[in-house]
Amino acid sequence: MTNQTLLNDKPIMGVIVEKWEECFETYGFKIELPVKVQNAKPGQFIMLWVPGEDEYPIGIAGLKDSILEVGIAKMGPGTEAMHKKEVGDLVGIRGIYGKPFTPPEDVNHLLIGGGFGMTPLKLLTETLMSNENKQNIHVFEGARSKDRLMYLEWLRDLHDRGKIIFHACTDDGSYGYQGFPTVDLEMFLQETETPSVIYAAGPEKMMKAIFDLGKKFANVVDMQMSLADRYMRCGFGACSSCAVDPTGWRICVDGPIFNTEKLEKISDFGVYKRLETGEKKRI
Amino acid sequence: MTNQTLLNDKPIMGVIVEKWEECFETYGFKIELPVKVQNAKPGQFIMLWVPGEDEYPIGIAGLKDSILEVGIAKMGPGTEAMHKKEVGDLVGIRGIYGKPFTPPEDVNHLLIGGGFGMTPLKLLTETLMSNENKQNIHVFEGARSKDRLMYLEWLRDLHDRGKIIFHACTDDGSYGYQGFPTVDLEMFLQETETPSVIYAAGPEKMMKAIFDLGKKFANVVDMQMSLADRYMRCGFGACSSCAVDPTGWRICVDGPIFNTEKLEKISDFGVYKRLETGEKKRI
Amino acid sequence: MVMSLATKIGNITIRNPMILASGVLGTTYSTLNRMYEAGLGAVITKSIGAKSRSGNPNPSVFALNEIRSVINSVGLANPGYQIFREDIEILMKNSTPTIVSIFGENKEEFKEVLEGLKDLPVLAFELNFSCPNTEMGGAQIGTDPDLVYKIVKELRAKTKTPLWVKLTPNVSDVIEIASAAVKGGCDTLVAINTLKAMVIDIHTKQPILGYKKGGLSGAAIKPVGIRYVYDLYEHFGDKIPLIGVGGIFRGEDIIEYLLAGASAVEIGTSLGVAYPENMVRFFQMKIKKYMKEHQFGSISEITGGVHR
Amino acid sequence: MVMSLATKIGNITIRNPMILASGVLGTTYSTLNRMYEAGLGAVITKSIGAKSRSGNPNPSVFALNEIRSVINSVGLANPGYQIFREDIEILMKNSTPTIVSIFGENKEEFKEVLEGLKDLPVLAFELNFSCPNTEMGGAQIGTDPDLVYKIVKELRAKTKTPLWVKLTPNVSDVIEIASAAVKGGCDTLVAINTLKAMVIDIHTKQPILGYKKGGLSGAAIKPVGIRYVYDLYEHFGDKIPLIGVGGIFRGEDIIEYLLAGASAVEIGTSLGVAYPENMVRFFQMKIKKYMKEHQFGSISEITGGVHR
């Protein structure tokens, strides 16, 4: 391992040192890099190159020295190609890119997400636990069914050990309560007196619903959401594939985490996104 | 002034802040650079670009922070172009290039030169004075006539103040004794008991004569000579215009200062040099 | 002394010589507006064609940090002029001085795009004959002087809007191509587009770009861009305005292009960073400082200075 | 596993794929010998012509530190083949595997130089059709396929010594030029020479190079060189050996060229440093390490690997 850090450069090749089925059609990977990866913060991401197949943005789920953890949900050919990779295979990493979550002090931390949105929330959970009063960390996760809840065991265990409060729900009721995670979130917000910050990551439709909900509560002092449901090419601000209207902010460098103030200004949030051609598509 | 140092790069533009006639057809210049020049040692050189005219190697005569002193003798169009430059004009500097003199401790330091060879010897004199027992510094300078003795006043003053011993001579006897500087050098070597090091810079023919002389004396523990009478283009080792036979050493990076051991191996020393075409020319 | 950063490019005057290069931050009206508000003189859209194109597979853009450069094979991803028209209209409403970059696989497509957009009050159309990341019937249009002449001539007949021709550096004789464009009636020459390039990963023995091959931009190509602008000015003098592009990372680089013969510059790679607004501010400060120090009252006094 | 660094280039075998590029450290027999002793597989002389030439005025070589590159306009300074013969003879006596780079202003000069040196047991003649730093009746020979064909063909008839053709990247279609060279009967294609480039000093408003224009070498041109070798291999496959040149600064870069299709590489700029011996040692170590890790027994197994 050299003393280099991960710069904005061509992909650096890392080797997969661990692979596990995290939940339905979702794999976790640990990737060892030949360089030190310093200062990666929750909400930041890397560009993952599956050689000869595809490259796309992936959130950072965990990081220790030169070992990067990611969680990859099957969406199409690119993520499928990664699912076929095994321990010992090489993949390319560019980054670290993007602006992270910025949790303030002395608030309830309400993390809410679904699908691959859970990956940055995992690292955020870990970071918060190491810094803050554990009682104030709430994780709300929703999925179609139990087998699709990401990091279920890990979160349940933290909950059992009193380190976080885990609110799980499923569409089919196979785990937690039946319904959307916003139900529990709303209930919690009605009850709490403490100022709260909402951190959301998941499908943009869901985030928009959470955003509209959060705005109704005066004790929600900030919302920070990961606009990770958008197309990216470069990841470092050059191509503008990921730009939002009308501000011209690029999700890859001005985000992916945007706070309430900024989200208010993004008129296409929850409304439309741009395809790889630049064409708009309703969300 | 930025914090940058002088790197091997395109010329950095400096402004002439002082110009004086040093001796016959030889001007001194102080050039202020927009960067700090660190660690320049006696014997090293820069490439001087006279914009629109020529570029050539020039020894470092002095250096304080960002002010570089050089001494330029008229040889042809390039040096003449520099002589026309005035205070306020811009010239380009690349460098610092080359290997310096490496004076050992506890020896007689015998500096001998002529013409523009005196420029590195000036800086060497200064460096030695600040480090060593002043009694041991001897400077031997020869020229055609008094008006061609470089740094005459400066050296005479140092001599008068007992800081060095200055041995001057001229072909026509207009200053010092009449004859070559080797005469006094030989005399000195015959008398001294202390181990001595000879530092020579000047026409190659003269240096060869000094080299042959020095070899006769067991108390001459090293000779360090500046092979600065050769053609250079790049100054940093790329073009090999300045290479010597049969070793393939390049004067710009493997020299310009070579010690006895190395000089012995340079079969063309004092015999021939290469022209800008690469053709050999007898010295 | 009065000092103005405004520059004339043929009949057009823009508030300063800095123009956003095509394809960098130019996919949406919103980034184009943002970059104009950041202080640029004008902005150029991503190259727009007749039909919607997804471009080449990823990886399609990455940095080569050691040489402060970027390689890309985006391959003219665009929604087609009919859809992109909506974005241009917003720019027009905002009075953003906009140049629309257009491309086509052949003469007919160029014509179609121009016809479809020519009613809009854009500053100019930049004809992209020079993208190295697509195969259009083999070689690039910009390497064939006849084709260049014919396309420019036909488009010229259809519009009064200035036509800029963007030249590729991947040619044996740029003067030949440029002369064909000038003869066809173009108003301005733009040099250069990216250099043909490629990067291979030795561990997996794969080209890194999804399209395998790409185009090099950034600091590595600045000495090449300067050479092209110099050569063009040497040949054409002030008969046709030149715009310099390639590797501008500092205000000094802009001056270098102006001295070589450019009336304005386009800037791409160095604005594709987290804080492009800061870059624009630094550029502007440096240009002003230089003009003051050298007592230049206007950009046109700098243009071509090295030839005098 | 047995591992050999030796590589075959047509009929020639050299002990490893690293060759000193022409013009860098190749002015005298002594630097050439030194570089062979440093561990290279072979060395190429500075380009030699019919007559003695002083080359262009200084500045003629300087570094562009930020992009790890060099610009030069040496302009084929050389003593002429009659005088340089003496240096070659010493190399031959020393059994230094030497390629002599030759150039001419026209076919006759190429012939004269070849005739004058062809009795020497050199490894090959490299035909430099591609120096951007001289004006030989206008454009460079290497941009004209007919001329390339004719010169190669005539020289081919005169000698059995392998003829290598060094290609310029400053062309619209390298395949066309390369095909002409192959048709003429050359044994090996070498890509690339320097890119046309220029640097202006904004303070004095002067081109820095004495010749004004120059050629860019070093790290900036590596992605371009890789692309050329890749394109040539894509076209010619293993029908003709390729040698990759341009921007090699590390062992990894050598592997990249081999994978792109090269049987050997030439290295220039990165050896033009204070300690070239160390560079060669690092290169060699890295190649060995790579071959071991990837279980390659020979260089030919790596050649063209990215195409498979």
Ligand SMILES: Cc1cc2nc3c(=O)[nH]c(=O)nc-3n(C[C@H](O)[C@H](O)[C@H](O)COP(=O)(O)OP(=O)(O)OC[C@H]3O[C@@H](n4cnc5c(N)ncnc54)[C@H](O)[C@@H]3O)c2cc1C
């Ligand atoms: C900042 C950010 C962080 C992300 N983090 C994660 C993560 O931690 N785990 C995870 O599983 N997924 C993550 N994603 C999403 C992931 O990038 C896409 O799921 C993936 O690109 C799909 O590729 P595909 O070829 O499998 O699917 P495709 O069939 O190509 O596309 C399916 C959908 O995925 C999206 N997509 C495709 N290509 C891209 C692209 N280049 N950039 C962005 N979206 C694309 C599009 O919305 C598309 O509709 C993240 C996305 C962003 C922007």
Ligand SMILES: Cc1cc2nc3c(=O)[nH]c(=O)nc-3n(C[C@H](O)[C@H](O)[C@H](O)COP(=O)(O)OP(=O)(O)OC[C@H]3O[C@@H](n4cnc5c(N)ncnc54)[C@H](O)[C@@H]3O)c2cc1C
């Ligand atoms: C390491 C080194 C340090 C030097 N230090 C000084 C110094 O401090 N002061 C000083 O006045 N001179 C110094 N010189 C010599 C100086 O470089 C030449 O005098 C100058 O280049 C002459 O150029 P010209 O155009 O005036 O002369 P020309 O008419 O071009 O040539 C006259 C002679 O100068 C020499 N010369 C010409 N061009 C070059 C070149 N590019 N490189 C080397 N020699 C050349 C040749 O021997 C030539 O025969 C040094 C040379 C070297 C190699």
Ligand SMILES: Cc1cc2nc3c(=O)[nH]c(=O)nc-3n(C[C@H](O)[C@H](O)[C@H](O)COP(=O)(O)O)c2cc1C
């Ligand atoms: C990501 C990217 C996309 C580009 N897309 C286009 C394009 O669509 N049309 C075009 O004419 N040039 C395109 N270019 C080339 C630039 O406009 C510019 O000519 C080139 O990058 C050199 O300038 P620079 O070094 O300042 O980036 C693109 C460049 C980059 C880096």
Ligand SMILES: Cc1cc2nc3c(=O)[nH]c(=O)nc-3n(C[C@H](O)[C@H](O)[C@H](O)COP(=O)(O)O)c2cc1C
């Ligand atoms: C100072 C210098 C002089 C050169 N002279 C020649 C030459 O005489 N003949 C030639 O074919 N190439 C010449 N070249 C080009 C190199 O051989 C090589 O093709 C080019 O520099 C790219 O390789 P590099 O990046 O490893 O330097 C020269 C390059 C430099 C830097």
Ligand code: FES
């Ligand atoms: S992905 Fe290119 S600008 Fe965001």
Ligand code: FES
């Ligand atoms: S001057 Fe170029 S190698 Fe010494």
